[in-house]
Amino acid sequence: MAKQTEGAGVSSSKVLEQLRGKHVLVTGTTGFLGKVVLEKLIRAVPDIGGIHLLIRGNKRHSDARGRFLNEIATSSVFDRLRQENGEAFETFLEERLHCVTGEVTQPDFGLQPDAFRKLAGDIDAVINSAASVNFREELDKALSINTQCLQNIARLAHQNPTLVVVQVSTCYVNGMNSGQITESVIKPAGEDIPRSPSGFYEIEELIRVLNDIIADVRSRYSGKILQRKLVDLGIREANRYGWSDTYTFTKWLGEQLLMKALEGRALTILRPSIIESALEEPAPGWIEGVKVADAIILAYAREKVTLFPGKRSGIIDVIPVDLVANSIILAAAEALGEPPRPRIYQCCSGSSNPVSLGDFIDHLMAEAKTNYAAYENLFYRRPVKPFIAVNRSLFDALVSGARIPLSLTRSMMRLVGMLGQGGELKILQNLDTTRSLATVFGFYTAPDYIFRNDDLLALASRMGEVDKALFPVDARQIDWAVYLRKIHLAGLNRYALKARKAQRPRTSRIRKQAA
Template identity: 50%
Template sequence: MKNLASELSVAQQLAGKRVLITGTTGFLAKVLLEKLIRDVPSIKQFVLVIRGSKKYNNAAERFEREILSSSIFDRLREEQAQYLADVVNNKIVFVTGEVTEPLFGLGQLKFNQLANTVDIVVNCAASVNFREALDQALEINALSVHKLAALVRMAGNIPLIHVSTCYVNGYQEGQMSEQLHASTSKLIPQHADGYYEVQPLISELLRKIAAVKRNCLNADDLPQALTELGIQEAHRYGWNDTYTFTKWIGEQIACREMQGKTLSIVRPSIIESTLSEPAAGWIEGVKVGDALILAYARGKTSFFPANPKAVIDLIPADLVANSIILAMTEALHSPHQRRIYQSCSGSRNPIILGDLIQIIQTACKRDWRSYERLFHRQPGSDFRCVSRPVFLLTMSAMKLALDTVCFARKCLGMKQSFARLESFNTTHNLAVVFSFYTSPNYIFQNNKLRELEQRMGKSDRSMFAIDPERINWSKYMGNIHLAGLNRYALKDKRRDKNSDAKLAPEAVNTVTANIA
């Protein structure tokens, strides 16, 4: 029988603590913040570092317009309106700062003052665009960790909870455990403490970024040139895209900067809508798998390169938020350790891609009238998975035919854009960005996270559930997720006549990766 005195308690460990969170304008951090406000009232203060924007100059205004106004807080507004107002007015400190800047752009005095007001840092800030320009991805996903570590040291070596992604495994295959992963290129040496020496790599990347900026004659071409550089370097070192490559670099920086200190890395797999809290199916924006669902719903594509027998790893956002909270609890209780936790479903409650497609497709055909924003008409042909060689051959044949049609239309003075060409471009762009993730040769393990869960008290194991065995895939993806996507993520087609623009080929690359 477990010793009750040895059980960890979220409320006890976070009582009186001042929690700094970055990235609260993002999807996951909103879920985390709402959960902490609602279920951990013992927290003394929330310190939110939010950069100003063109629309909103300061953190407080941006919080009010982009975070507090979000439907994520609807439950609190309905059930505990006065409590929510009290928290916002009395327990939230707004810091207008930029985590990519030295001292967050605050200056030394204000940075020192900030350090004196926090007890734990949770870093959710990230660029989650798969194909971000390399300079931007490197700054936010990797180099910003230096600035966060400086704050941690100034604050007295307080714990850092760093949100990463399971997909830092890159091209590695097999069972992916909760440990640091090597580059498959073998080009990056490993330190005796386990992390990888990335400073020479960073210097080389910065040199190449500077060269691209120096040699690019047309400013309009620079973002694409830096995006291509990011993909090129990611492939060279063993990753599919700039996002996962720079997140891996960020992990190594965190481990180096936090040697001997308290560091917990939380790696989610593909984050999708909430399972139950604060509302079933809550989601913000179109995420990884949703881009394909939306393309199918709008008749933009009906086939994709994928392995239907491969395990696809999805995890609801509320389970990820709970995993972060448990990691915070343990870090405060048992400091001066480095821990890695993976919030994932593949090893505990796996679902293969073919079954997932069947669940979604069946639900779409059955209930499409219930999802008026998702579907503009009844779905037609079935969605098919094909091998990559078959996909490439089919796309080549389609391109040849479409080029002929385009030439004929041009000769006749007709517009070049038409439905089949748009469908081709959508399918092509989706495949470029996402096909790596639909043919996985790896399984993510979460043994350490499950062990952490068992160290929690019974009530906390229920309130802060992390076990993916709770997921009934048919109910979650066939009902909860589709309803949430329709309700929360998509605009009302009756108000937005251009809602199909969400699937314009040039927009596909900006679909949120949301792998963390």
């Protein structure tokens, strides 16, 4: 943890100067990105006034402080802080880390009016990274956490007119638009939605209609059927207006809600692309859980998927989580020091340092072939079949063909490496896995868009060389071969996957059976 100092490096940092003495509310710290933002603020911004965390209680820990200490503070994301200066870290948690027990989807976070007003008055900025990133979430849940709960953020700002709001969104609010996607308000690619002269889209009537449809579905179904109907409803409505899934649709709606509610105030929307493991901080490869690309990597490593719909020449926009956290902190510092206005930044790699889906796959297969044994939690053995990306039409034909008597498609399956020693049942099980992953992620592996981050890079330049070093955001520093093969796979193996249970020797099992 950095020491509080007035040294030359610190004093010439615009970010550290703007955040000195400031109090920042961070939501979503039970999640992957939120933890990295929190860790970086504690470690790299020594003179921050305080960090406030909104955390929901759960069955094990009814209050925010208890849940933080037992479920968040124990995370390996803080290993570096503990190793560098554990005493200072613990002191920070005691003196400048403030936990607020609340629920983002409840009116005023579920706080009493006086407590809500006090929270608004105590903070200078809010970083909202809370979200449901389930691409196929039930529509009511996705609307609640990704859209409607942002009314609470707006009410905070209305209680405190100088409050800076940084809303974490996603580059994929671009939906089904193609081409160069700039850091601007996104026009829906589907049915028309009225647009305000101020630039944002008027969504109140659309949300009312969606809630009416949800209420109708709820009145007619229950249990698992209701859940499935609400998932299907979300996908159908997202497709109607130009999005591939409920997550990106409701995140776009959230952007519009905040742009209208905070018109004329300090609002920055920060859109990351596909967030993956850390490039450098807090440790190379640090990750929590299995992310978007990792579900496909894991299925390939376990030999469940060798065929996937995708465009090898398409740019798969991946960005390390530490670059995203740095972008958020840069954006907050800028908004604290500049006149209030709406800003949009995209933290991505596609326009400045692109990696194609084909190169992504080739790096994965090369590392699996030459070094699989180094990743004992990821690869149980050396994969013997290639990972093949094919166009959607061929993929659908192959998957559908497997439901015909398998003897008719056996030769075709052998050509693409999907006929294994486990027989027809294993083939069908693997095809089910492939089809399931393709349903969720297929849109992201056949991109015909490129995200631009010109404005974010310009922000980094305005902040100066010191902040470029302290809070790097430029994807051009990534060597994709090194990152994908040596950093990301190692991070998955170490941080995201559990160690395999020790296997008893085969001979001991035989002896036990004989006895």
